Amino acid sequence: MIHSSLTQLGAALRAKKISSVELTQSYLDRIAQLNPKLNAFITVNPEMSLAQAREADTRFASGKVGALTGIPIAQKDIFCAKGWLTTCGSKMLHNFVSPYDAHVISQFNNAGAINLGKTNMDEFAMGSSNETSHYGPVKNPWDTARVPGGSSGGTAAAVAARLCAAATGTDTGGSIRQPAALCGISGLKPTYGVCSRYGMIAFASSLDQAGPMGRSAEDLALMLNVMAGFDERDSTSLQREKEDYTRDLNKPLTGLRIGLPKEFFAAGMGSDVAQAVEAAIAEYKKLGATIVEISLPNSKLSVPVYYVLAPAEASSNLSRFDGVRYGYRAPEYGDLADMYEKSRAQGFGAEVKRRIMIGTYVLSHGYYDAYYLQAQKIRRLIAQDFTEAYKQCDVIMGPTSPSTAFKLGEKGDDPVQMYLSDIYTIAVNLAGLPGMSIPCGFGANDMPVGLQIIGNYFDEARMLNVAHQFQLATDWHSHAPQGL
Ligand code: GLN
Numbered sequence: 001m002i003h004s005s006l007t008q009l010g011a012a013l014r015a016k017k018i019s020s021v022e023l024t025q026s027y028l029d030r031i032a033q034l035n036p037k038l039n040a041f042i043t044v045n046p047e048m049s050l051a052q053a054r055e056a057d058t059r060f061a062s063g064k065v066g067a068l069t070g071i072p073i074a075q076k077d078i079f080c081a082k083g084w085l086t087t088c089g090s091k092m093l094h095n096f097v098s099p100y101d102a103h104v105i106s107q108f109n110n111a112g113a114i115n116l117g118k119t120n121m122d123e124f125a126m127g128s129s130n131e132t133s134h135y136g137p138v139k140n141p142w143d144t145a146r147v148p149g150g151s152s153g154g155t156a157a158a159v160a161a162r163l164c165a166a167a168t169g170t171d172t173g174g175s176i177r178q179p180a181a182l183c184g185i186s187g188l189k190p191t192y193g194v195c196s197r198y199g200m201i202a203f204a205s206s207l208d209q210a211g212p213m214g215r216s217a218e219d220l221a222l223m224l225n226v227m228a229g230f231d232e233r234d235s236t237s238l239q240r241e242k243e244d245y246t247r248d249l250n251k252p253l254t255g256l257r258i259g260l261p262k263e264f265f266a267a268g269m270g271s272d273v274a275q276a277v278e279a280a281i282a283e284y285k286k287l288g289a290t291i292v293e294i295s296l297p298n299s300k301l302s303v304p305v306y307y308v309l310a311p312a313e314a315s316s317n318l319s320r321f322d323g324v325r326y327g328y329r330a331p332e333y334g335d336l337a338d339m340y341e342k343s344r345a346q347g348f349g350a351e352v353k354r355r356i357m358i359g360t361y362v363l364s365h366g367y368y369d370a371y372y373l374q375a376q377k378i379r380r381l382i383a384q385d386f387t388e389a390y391k392q393c394d395v396i397m398g399p400t401s402p403s404t405a406f407k408l409g410e411k412g413d414d415p416v417q418m419y420l421s422d423i424y425t426i427a428v429n430l431a432g433l434p435g436m437s438i439p440c441g442f443g444a445n446d447m448p449v450g451l452q453i454i455g456n457y458f459d460e461a462r463m464l465n466v467a468h469q470f471q472l473a474t475d476w477h478s479h480a481p482q483g484l
Helices: 006-014 020-038 046-062 103-111 153-160 177-183 217-227 271-286 299-320 336-347 350-362 368-389 415-422 426-431 460-473
Strands: 041-043 072-076 114-119 166-171 186-189 209-214 257-261 290-294 395-399 435-442 448-454
Touching (some): 006 020, 006 217, 041 153, 103 114, 153 166, 166 177, 166 217, 177 186, 186 217, 209 217, 217 435, 257 271, 271 290, 271 435, 299 350, 299 415, 350 368, 368 426
Parallel strands (some): 072 114, 072 166, 257 395
Antiparallel strands (some): 166 209, 186 435, 395 448
16 A cells, blocks of 8 residues: 555545554554654654544534545654644754644645654754754665755655655755755655745745655645635735646647756766766657757856855844744843843754855845845846746756765765755755656665756646656656565
8 A cells, every 4th residue: 555656546445445543544654664764754653643544434424525535644854734743953943833724734634634754854944854853863764874865855755765655845945956856756846826825934035936746747746736726815926827847748748849958967966866867868769859059158056046045044034033032042041132142042953054144244244235135136137047048948857966965974074065965956046946756766886866957937747747747657756665
Protein backbone atom coordinates (compact mmCIF):
# COMPACT_ATOMS: atom_id res chain seq x y z
CA MET A 1 0.00 0.00 0.00
CA ILE A 2 2.80 2.44 0.84
CA HIS A 3 3.97 2.57 -2.78
CA SER A 4 0.48 3.30 -4.14
CA SER A 5 -0.32 6.52 -5.96
CA LEU A 6 -2.96 8.93 -4.68
CA THR A 7 -5.30 7.66 -7.41
CA GLN A 8 -4.80 4.06 -6.29
CA LEU A 9 -5.26 4.96 -2.63
CA GLY A 10 -8.44 6.89 -3.42
CA ALA A 11 -9.81 3.93 -5.39
CA ALA A 12 -8.97 1.47 -2.59
CA LEU A 13 -10.69 3.70 -0.04
CA ARG A 14 -13.80 4.16 -2.15
CA ALA A 15 -14.00 0.42 -2.85
CA LYS A 16 -13.67 -0.12 0.93
CA LYS A 17 -10.64 -2.36 0.46
CA ILE A 18 -9.08 -0.34 3.26
CA SER A 19 -10.44 2.25 5.68
CA SER A 20 -8.88 5.64 6.24
CA VAL A 21 -8.24 4.66 9.86
CA GLU A 22 -6.28 1.58 8.75
CA LEU A 23 -4.35 3.52 6.14
CA THR A 24 -3.53 6.34 8.57
CA GLN A 25 -2.45 3.85 11.22
CA SER A 26 -0.13 2.08 8.78
CA TYR A 27 1.62 5.35 7.95
CA LEU A 28 1.81 6.26 11.65
CA ASP A 29 3.45 2.90 12.34
CA ARG A 30 5.97 3.50 9.59
CA ILE A 31 6.74 6.96 10.98
CA ALA A 32 7.23 5.48 14.47
CA GLN A 33 9.64 2.96 12.97
CA LEU A 34 11.66 5.23 10.66
CA ASN A 35 11.43 8.77 11.98
CA PRO A 36 14.07 8.23 14.69
CA LYS A 37 16.47 7.56 11.80
CA LEU A 38 15.32 10.31 9.40
CA ASN A 39 13.97 13.09 11.66
CA ALA A 40 11.52 14.04 8.92
CA PHE A 41 8.67 14.93 11.29
CA ILE A 42 8.70 17.48 14.09
CA THR A 43 5.22 16.57 15.31
CA VAL A 44 2.94 13.58 14.93
CA ASN A 45 -0.32 13.51 16.80
CA PRO A 46 -1.92 10.09 16.23
CA GLU A 47 -5.01 11.04 18.18
CA MET A 48 -5.80 14.03 15.98
CA SER A 49 -4.91 12.22 12.74
CA LEU A 50 -7.02 9.18 13.62
CA ALA A 51 -9.97 11.38 14.64
CA GLN A 52 -9.86 12.92 11.16
CA ALA A 53 -9.58 9.45 9.62
CA ARG A 54 -12.68 8.25 11.47
CA GLU A 55 -14.56 11.26 10.18
CA ALA A 56 -13.34 10.55 6.65
CA ASP A 57 -14.59 6.98 6.94
CA THR A 58 -18.07 8.27 7.74
CA ARG A 59 -17.87 10.41 4.59
CA PHE A 60 -17.38 7.29 2.50
CA ALA A 61 -20.62 5.97 3.97
CA SER A 62 -22.43 9.18 3.01
CA GLY A 63 -20.84 9.35 -0.45
CA LYS A 64 -19.52 12.93 -0.14
CA VAL A 65 -15.96 12.21 -1.20
CA GLY A 66 -13.24 13.78 -3.31
CA ALA A 67 -9.94 12.53 -4.73
CA LEU A 68 -8.03 13.04 -1.46
CA THR A 69 -10.71 12.04 1.06
CA GLY A 70 -9.24 9.73 3.68
CA ILE A 71 -5.67 10.04 2.41
CA PRO A 72 -2.91 10.92 4.92
CA ILE A 73 -0.99 14.02 3.82
CA ALA A 74 1.92 15.48 5.80
CA GLN A 75 2.18 19.25 6.23
CA LYS A 76 5.34 21.32 6.33
CA ASP A 77 5.59 22.84 9.79
CA ILE A 78 5.32 26.33 8.29
CA PHE A 79 1.53 25.96 7.92
CA CYS A 80 -0.61 26.93 10.88
CA ALA A 81 -2.98 24.07 11.69
CA LYS A 82 -5.57 24.50 14.42
CA GLY A 83 -4.65 22.60 17.60
CA TRP A 84 -1.28 21.54 16.17
CA LEU A 85 2.12 22.62 17.38
CA THR A 86 3.41 24.87 14.58
CA THR A 87 7.12 25.67 15.03
CA CYS A 88 8.47 26.72 11.61
CA GLY A 89 11.59 24.81 12.65
CA SER A 90 12.41 27.46 15.27
CA LYS A 91 12.92 27.58 18.99
CA MET A 92 11.08 30.90 18.71
CA LEU A 93 7.83 28.95 18.13
CA HIS A 94 8.67 25.84 20.16
CA ASN A 95 5.45 26.23 22.17
CA PHE A 96 3.10 27.74 19.57
CA VAL A 97 -0.11 25.77 19.14
CA SER A 98 -1.96 27.44 16.31
CA PRO A 99 -5.47 28.67 17.10
CA TYR A 100 -6.42 28.69 13.40
CA ASP A 101 -5.90 26.93 10.07
CA ALA A 102 -3.88 28.24 7.13
CA HIS A 103 -5.98 28.45 3.96
CA VAL A 104 -4.05 25.53 2.47
CA ILE A 105 -4.77 23.45 5.58
CA SER A 106 -8.48 24.25 5.51
CA GLN A 107 -8.60 23.30 1.81
CA PHE A 108 -7.20 19.87 2.73
CA ASN A 109 -9.61 19.57 5.65
CA ASN A 110 -12.57 20.42 3.42
CA ALA A 111 -11.41 17.78 0.97
CA GLY A 112 -11.42 15.21 3.78
CA ALA A 113 -7.65 14.60 3.69
CA ILE A 114 -5.91 13.53 6.90
CA ASN A 115 -3.23 15.70 8.48
CA LEU A 116 -0.59 13.05 9.20
CA GLY A 117 1.82 15.37 10.99
CA LYS A 118 4.12 18.35 10.66
CA THR A 119 7.37 17.94 8.76
CA ASN A 120 10.79 19.24 9.71
CA MET A 121 12.25 22.22 7.88
CA ASP A 122 15.02 24.78 7.95
CA GLU A 123 14.34 27.46 10.55
CA PHE A 124 11.82 29.91 9.06
CA ALA A 125 12.47 28.19 5.70
CA MET A 126 15.97 29.65 5.49
CA GLY A 127 18.34 27.04 4.17
CA SER A 128 19.09 24.48 1.48
CA SER A 129 20.04 21.49 3.59
CA ASN A 130 17.64 21.31 6.52
CA GLU A 131 20.55 21.78 8.89
CA THR A 132 19.26 25.08 10.32
CA SER A 133 16.24 23.46 12.01
CA HIS A 134 16.06 23.86 15.78
CA TYR A 135 14.84 20.24 15.77
CA GLY A 136 18.02 18.88 14.20
CA PRO A 137 18.87 17.99 10.62
CA VAL A 138 16.78 15.69 8.45
CA LYS A 139 18.60 12.75 6.88
CA ASN A 140 18.31 11.87 3.22
CA PRO A 141 16.62 8.44 3.01
CA TRP A 142 18.87 7.46 0.07
CA ASP A 143 21.96 7.93 2.26
CA THR A 144 21.50 9.06 5.83
CA ALA A 145 24.97 10.69 5.88
CA ARG A 146 23.63 13.21 3.34
CA VAL A 147 21.27 16.17 3.47
CA PRO A 148 17.76 15.98 2.00
CA GLY A 149 17.96 19.57 0.70
CA GLY A 150 15.92 22.39 2.12
CA SER A 151 14.02 24.08 3.33
CA SER A 152 11.22 21.52 2.75
CA GLY A 153 13.64 18.69 3.56
CA GLY A 154 11.38 16.93 6.06
CA THR A 155 8.63 16.76 3.49
CA ALA A 156 10.97 15.50 0.77
CA ALA A 157 12.46 12.82 3.03
CA ALA A 158 9.01 11.76 4.26
CA VAL A 159 7.67 11.35 0.72
CA ALA A 160 10.80 9.55 -0.53
CA ALA A 161 10.78 7.15 2.45
CA ARG A 162 7.05 6.50 2.00
CA LEU A 163 6.19 7.93 5.43
CA CYS A 164 3.19 9.69 3.86
CA ALA A 165 1.26 9.54 0.62
CA ALA A 166 2.21 13.09 -0.34
CA ALA A 167 2.99 16.33 1.48
CA THR A 168 3.18 20.09 1.22
CA GLY A 169 6.17 22.35 0.85
CA THR A 170 6.88 26.02 0.35
CA ASP A 171 9.29 27.61 -2.07
CA THR A 172 10.81 31.09 -1.66
CA GLY A 173 13.98 30.46 -3.64
CA GLY A 174 13.86 26.75 -4.41
CA SER A 175 12.69 25.03 -1.25
CA ILE A 176 10.22 22.72 -2.99
CA ARG A 177 12.25 21.94 -6.10
CA GLN A 178 15.75 21.52 -4.61
CA PRO A 179 14.80 19.01 -1.86
CA ALA A 180 12.54 17.21 -4.35
CA ALA A 181 15.58 16.82 -6.61
CA LEU A 182 17.90 15.70 -3.81
CA CYS A 183 15.40 13.12 -2.52
CA GLY A 184 14.24 11.77 -5.90
CA ILE A 185 10.63 12.95 -5.75
CA SER A 186 8.43 15.38 -7.70
CA GLY A 187 7.56 18.87 -6.51
CA LEU A 188 5.82 21.90 -7.93
CA LYS A 189 6.01 25.57 -7.04
CA PRO A 190 2.94 27.22 -8.58
CA THR A 191 2.72 30.71 -10.09
CA TYR A 192 2.88 33.32 -7.32
CA GLY A 193 -0.65 33.91 -6.05
CA VAL A 194 -2.17 30.53 -6.97
CA CYS A 195 -2.09 29.20 -3.39
CA SER A 196 -3.07 31.49 -0.55
CA ARG A 197 -0.31 32.48 1.88
CA TYR A 198 -2.81 32.99 4.70
CA GLY A 199 -1.55 31.11 7.75
CA MET A 200 1.71 30.18 6.09
CA ILE A 201 4.41 31.71 8.29
CA ALA A 202 5.98 34.48 6.23
CA PHE A 203 9.64 34.46 5.18
CA ALA A 204 9.80 36.74 2.10
CA SER A 205 6.22 37.54 1.22
CA SER A 206 6.78 38.58 -2.41
CA LEU A 207 8.46 35.23 -3.14
CA ASP A 208 6.84 32.65 -0.82
CA GLN A 209 4.53 30.14 -2.46
CA ALA A 210 3.07 26.84 -1.24
CA GLY A 211 3.04 23.77 -3.43
CA PRO A 212 2.65 20.00 -3.53
CA MET A 213 5.43 17.41 -3.18
CA GLY A 214 4.76 13.81 -4.10
CA ARG A 215 5.87 10.77 -5.99
CA SER A 216 4.53 11.65 -9.44
CA ALA A 217 3.21 14.51 -11.53
CA GLU A 218 -0.22 12.94 -11.43
CA ASP A 219 -0.18 13.05 -7.61
CA LEU A 220 0.94 16.68 -7.71
CA ALA A 221 -2.00 17.57 -9.97
CA LEU A 222 -4.48 16.03 -7.53
CA MET A 223 -2.83 17.87 -4.64
CA LEU A 224 -2.80 21.20 -6.46
CA ASN A 225 -6.50 20.81 -7.25
CA VAL A 226 -7.06 20.98 -3.48
CA MET A 227 -4.40 23.55 -2.55
CA ALA A 228 -5.05 26.22 -5.18
CA GLY A 229 -7.85 28.74 -4.96
CA PHE A 230 -8.71 32.33 -4.22
CA ASP A 231 -8.68 33.51 -0.62
CA GLU A 232 -9.63 37.04 0.27
CA ARG A 233 -7.47 36.93 3.42
CA ASP A 234 -4.31 37.05 1.28
CA SER A 235 -4.15 40.28 -0.72
CA THR A 236 -1.86 38.62 -3.29
CA SER A 237 -4.15 35.63 -3.81
CA LEU A 238 -5.40 35.60 -7.38
CA GLN A 239 -9.06 35.50 -8.26
CA ARG A 240 -9.21 33.04 -11.12
CA GLU A 241 -11.57 30.32 -12.28
CA LYS A 242 -11.04 27.03 -10.51
CA GLU A 243 -8.88 24.77 -12.68
CA ASP A 244 -8.62 21.01 -12.95
CA TYR A 245 -4.87 20.48 -13.06
CA THR A 246 -5.27 16.89 -14.25
CA ARG A 247 -7.07 17.96 -17.43
CA ASP A 248 -4.05 17.90 -19.77
CA LEU A 249 -2.05 15.04 -18.24
CA ASN A 250 -2.61 12.71 -21.15
CA LYS A 251 -1.98 15.08 -24.06
CA PRO A 252 0.82 13.98 -26.37
CA LEU A 253 3.91 16.20 -26.45
CA THR A 254 4.25 16.41 -30.23
CA GLY A 255 5.32 19.91 -31.18
CA LEU A 256 6.26 20.95 -27.65
CA ARG A 257 9.02 23.57 -27.78
CA ILE A 258 11.53 23.16 -24.95
CA GLY A 259 13.82 26.10 -24.26
CA LEU A 260 17.26 25.31 -22.88
CA PRO A 261 18.88 28.39 -21.30
CA LYS A 262 22.51 28.44 -22.37
CA GLU A 263 23.43 29.99 -19.02
CA PHE A 264 22.17 26.87 -17.21
CA PHE A 265 24.28 24.52 -19.28
CA ALA A 266 27.54 26.35 -18.65
CA ALA A 267 30.17 25.76 -15.98
CA GLY A 268 28.90 25.08 -12.49
CA MET A 269 26.73 22.03 -13.09
CA GLY A 270 28.17 18.70 -11.94
CA SER A 271 28.98 16.32 -14.82
CA ASP A 272 26.77 13.61 -13.31
CA VAL A 273 23.85 16.05 -13.16
CA ALA A 274 24.55 17.20 -16.73
CA GLN A 275 24.51 13.61 -17.98
CA ALA A 276 21.14 12.80 -16.40
CA VAL A 277 19.57 16.07 -17.54
CA GLU A 278 20.83 15.59 -21.10
CA ALA A 279 19.45 12.05 -21.17
CA ALA A 280 16.08 13.43 -20.07
CA ILE A 281 16.14 16.02 -22.87
CA ALA A 282 16.89 13.22 -25.34
CA GLU A 283 13.86 11.35 -24.01
CA TYR A 284 11.72 14.44 -24.60
CA LYS A 285 12.91 14.55 -28.21
CA LYS A 286 11.70 10.97 -28.59
CA LEU A 287 8.36 12.07 -27.20
CA GLY A 288 8.04 14.61 -30.01
CA ALA A 289 9.47 17.78 -28.50
CA THR A 290 11.76 20.20 -30.29
CA ILE A 291 14.65 22.00 -28.61
CA VAL A 292 15.31 25.72 -28.80
CA GLU A 293 18.36 27.41 -27.32
CA ILE A 294 17.33 30.42 -25.27
CA SER A 295 19.14 32.95 -23.13
CA LEU A 296 18.36 34.29 -19.69
CA PRO A 297 21.18 36.85 -19.55
CA ASN A 298 20.28 38.32 -16.17
CA SER A 299 19.74 35.01 -14.40
CA LYS A 300 23.35 35.05 -13.20
CA LEU A 301 22.33 37.95 -10.94
CA SER A 302 19.48 36.06 -9.31
CA VAL A 303 21.43 34.80 -6.27
CA PRO A 304 22.79 38.25 -5.26
CA VAL A 305 19.42 39.89 -5.95
CA TYR A 306 17.61 37.27 -3.89
CA TYR A 307 20.03 37.65 -0.98
CA VAL A 308 19.17 41.35 -0.82
CA LEU A 309 15.40 41.09 -1.29
CA ALA A 310 14.61 37.95 0.72
CA PRO A 311 16.50 39.07 3.86
CA ALA A 312 14.96 42.56 3.53
CA GLU A 313 11.47 41.10 3.61
CA ALA A 314 12.43 38.57 6.28
CA SER A 315 13.82 41.26 8.59
CA SER A 316 10.45 42.98 8.45
CA ASN A 317 8.34 39.81 8.72
CA LEU A 318 10.32 38.44 11.65
CA SER A 319 9.97 41.61 13.71
CA ARG A 320 6.69 40.19 15.02
CA PHE A 321 8.58 37.60 17.06
CA ASP A 322 9.33 39.72 20.07
CA GLY A 323 8.55 37.49 23.05
CA VAL A 324 5.35 39.41 23.76
CA ARG A 325 2.61 37.99 21.58
CA TYR A 326 3.55 34.39 21.04
CA GLY A 327 6.43 31.99 21.14
CA TYR A 328 9.64 32.04 23.09
CA ARG A 329 10.30 34.56 25.86
CA ALA A 330 13.65 34.68 27.67
CA PRO A 331 13.19 33.39 31.21
CA GLU A 332 15.15 36.27 32.74
CA TYR A 333 15.35 39.90 31.65
CA GLY A 334 15.47 43.48 32.93
CA ASP A 335 13.25 46.03 31.20
CA LEU A 336 11.07 45.67 28.08
CA ALA A 337 13.89 46.36 25.60
CA ASP A 338 16.05 43.78 27.35
CA MET A 339 13.21 41.27 27.13
CA TYR A 340 12.95 41.79 23.34
CA GLU A 341 16.68 41.51 22.90
CA LYS A 342 17.15 38.41 25.03
CA SER A 343 14.09 36.64 23.60
CA ARG A 344 15.24 37.24 20.03
CA ALA A 345 18.88 36.45 20.81
CA GLN A 346 17.92 33.13 22.39
CA GLY A 347 14.95 32.24 20.17
CA PHE A 348 16.49 32.65 16.71
CA GLY A 349 19.26 30.51 15.27
CA ALA A 350 22.42 31.75 13.53
CA GLU A 351 21.14 31.70 9.93
CA VAL A 352 17.97 33.59 10.83
CA LYS A 353 20.02 36.22 12.65
CA ARG A 354 22.33 36.55 9.66
CA ARG A 355 19.31 37.22 7.41
CA ILE A 356 17.81 39.75 9.82
CA MET A 357 21.10 41.63 9.93
CA ILE A 358 21.53 41.65 6.14
CA GLY A 359 17.91 42.70 5.68
CA THR A 360 18.09 45.49 8.21
CA TYR A 361 21.30 46.73 6.62
CA VAL A 362 20.02 46.85 3.02
CA LEU A 363 16.87 48.66 4.12
CA SER A 364 18.66 51.23 6.23
CA HIS A 365 18.96 54.91 5.30
CA GLY A 366 21.90 55.43 2.99
CA TYR A 367 22.00 51.83 1.77
CA TYR A 368 18.41 51.41 0.58
CA ASP A 369 19.05 52.98 -2.85
CA ALA A 370 22.33 51.16 -3.36
CA TYR A 371 21.05 47.68 -2.49
CA TYR A 372 17.32 47.25 -2.10
CA LEU A 373 16.24 49.55 -4.92
CA GLN A 374 18.89 48.23 -7.32
CA ALA A 375 17.89 44.66 -6.53
CA GLN A 376 14.23 45.48 -7.30
CA LYS A 377 15.26 46.85 -10.70
CA ILE A 378 17.30 43.77 -11.56
CA ARG A 379 14.40 41.60 -10.40
CA ARG A 380 12.32 43.20 -13.15
CA LEU A 381 15.04 42.50 -15.74
CA ILE A 382 15.21 38.85 -14.67
CA ALA A 383 11.44 38.54 -15.14
CA GLN A 384 11.66 40.22 -18.56
CA ASP A 385 14.22 37.65 -19.71
CA PHE A 386 11.61 34.94 -19.18
CA THR A 387 8.92 36.91 -21.01
CA GLU A 388 11.29 37.19 -23.99
CA ALA A 389 12.19 33.49 -23.79
CA TYR A 390 8.55 32.39 -23.83
CA LYS A 391 8.15 34.00 -27.25
CA GLN A 392 10.28 31.12 -28.54
CA CYS A 393 9.35 28.15 -26.36
CA ASP A 394 6.53 26.60 -24.30
CA VAL A 395 8.52 25.37 -21.32
CA ILE A 396 12.09 25.82 -20.12
CA MET A 397 14.20 22.93 -18.84
CA GLY A 398 17.45 22.56 -17.01
CA PRO A 399 18.92 21.12 -13.85
CA THR A 400 17.18 21.78 -10.53
CA SER A 401 20.36 21.73 -8.48
CA PRO A 402 24.03 21.94 -9.52
CA SER A 403 24.87 18.77 -7.56
CA THR A 404 23.24 15.77 -5.97
CA ALA A 405 22.78 15.61 -2.19
CA PHE A 406 25.90 16.66 -0.33
CA LYS A 407 27.11 15.36 3.04
CA LEU A 408 25.70 16.66 6.30
CA GLY A 409 28.02 19.39 7.61
CA GLU A 410 29.77 19.79 4.25
CA LYS A 411 28.63 23.36 3.58
CA GLY A 412 27.79 24.38 7.13
CA ASP A 413 30.63 26.87 7.52
CA ASP A 414 30.23 28.54 4.17
CA PRO A 415 26.91 30.33 3.67
CA VAL A 416 27.79 31.43 0.12
CA GLN A 417 28.39 27.84 -1.00
CA MET A 418 25.06 26.94 0.55
CA TYR A 419 23.31 29.87 -1.19
CA LEU A 420 24.66 28.66 -4.55
CA SER A 421 22.61 25.44 -4.18
CA ASP A 422 19.69 27.49 -5.47
CA ILE A 423 21.42 29.00 -8.47
CA TYR A 424 18.96 27.42 -10.94
CA THR A 425 15.78 27.84 -8.93
CA ILE A 426 15.80 31.40 -7.57
CA ALA A 427 15.15 33.31 -10.82
CA VAL A 428 11.78 31.53 -11.04
CA ASN A 429 10.67 32.97 -7.68
CA LEU A 430 11.94 36.43 -8.56
CA ALA A 431 9.82 36.30 -11.72
CA GLY A 432 6.80 34.75 -9.94
CA LEU A 433 6.74 31.87 -12.42
CA PRO A 434 5.78 28.23 -11.80
CA GLY A 435 8.59 25.68 -11.60
CA MET A 436 8.84 22.01 -10.86
CA SER A 437 11.37 19.26 -10.35
CA ILE A 438 11.02 15.62 -11.34
CA PRO A 439 13.47 12.75 -10.89
CA CYS A 440 15.48 12.07 -14.07
CA GLY A 441 18.22 9.66 -13.04
CA PHE A 442 21.00 9.04 -10.57
CA GLY A 443 24.38 10.71 -10.28
CA ALA A 444 27.49 10.26 -8.20
CA ASN A 445 27.08 7.88 -5.22
CA ASP A 446 23.76 6.74 -6.68
CA MET A 447 22.01 9.87 -5.46
CA PRO A 448 18.93 11.15 -7.34
CA VAL A 449 19.09 13.95 -9.93
CA GLY A 450 16.22 16.35 -10.61
CA LEU A 451 15.10 17.86 -13.90
CA GLN A 452 13.66 21.34 -13.57
CA ILE A 453 10.68 22.32 -15.72
CA ILE A 454 9.80 26.02 -15.72
CA GLY A 455 6.48 27.15 -17.16
CA ASN A 456 4.95 30.43 -18.20
CA TYR A 457 2.53 32.15 -15.81
CA PHE A 458 -0.45 29.90 -14.93
CA ASP A 459 0.83 27.09 -17.14
CA GLU A 460 0.82 24.49 -14.34
CA ALA A 461 -1.51 22.15 -16.24
CA ARG A 462 0.88 22.06 -19.19
CA MET A 463 3.93 21.52 -16.95
CA LEU A 464 2.16 18.62 -15.24
CA ASN A 465 1.36 17.20 -18.67
CA VAL A 466 5.02 17.53 -19.70
CA ALA A 467 6.15 15.82 -16.48
CA HIS A 468 3.49 13.10 -16.62
CA GLN A 469 4.36 12.07 -20.18
CA PHE A 470 8.01 11.68 -19.11
CA GLN A 471 6.91 9.57 -16.17
CA LEU A 472 4.85 7.33 -18.45
CA ALA A 473 7.92 6.78 -20.63
CA THR A 474 10.51 6.33 -17.84
CA ASP A 475 10.52 4.94 -14.32
CA TRP A 476 12.90 7.26 -12.44
CA HIS A 477 10.03 8.50 -10.26
CA SER A 478 9.14 5.03 -9.05
CA HIS A 479 12.54 4.19 -7.55
CA ALA A 480 12.47 4.17 -3.76
CA PRO A 481 15.33 4.17 -1.26
CA GLN A 482 16.14 0.65 -0.08
CA GLY A 483 17.34 -0.74 3.20
CA LEU A 484 15.83 1.79 5.58
N1 GLN B 1 17.64 28.14 0.13
C1 GLN B 1 17.01 29.42 -0.04
C2 GLN B 1 17.19 30.24 1.21
O1 GLN B 1 17.88 29.80 2.04
C3 GLN B 1 15.56 29.23 -0.40
C4 GLN B 1 14.72 28.86 0.76
C5 GLN B 1 13.28 28.72 0.41
O2 GLN B 1 12.91 28.57 -0.75
N2 GLN B 1 12.44 28.79 1.43
O3 GLN B 1 16.65 31.28 1.36
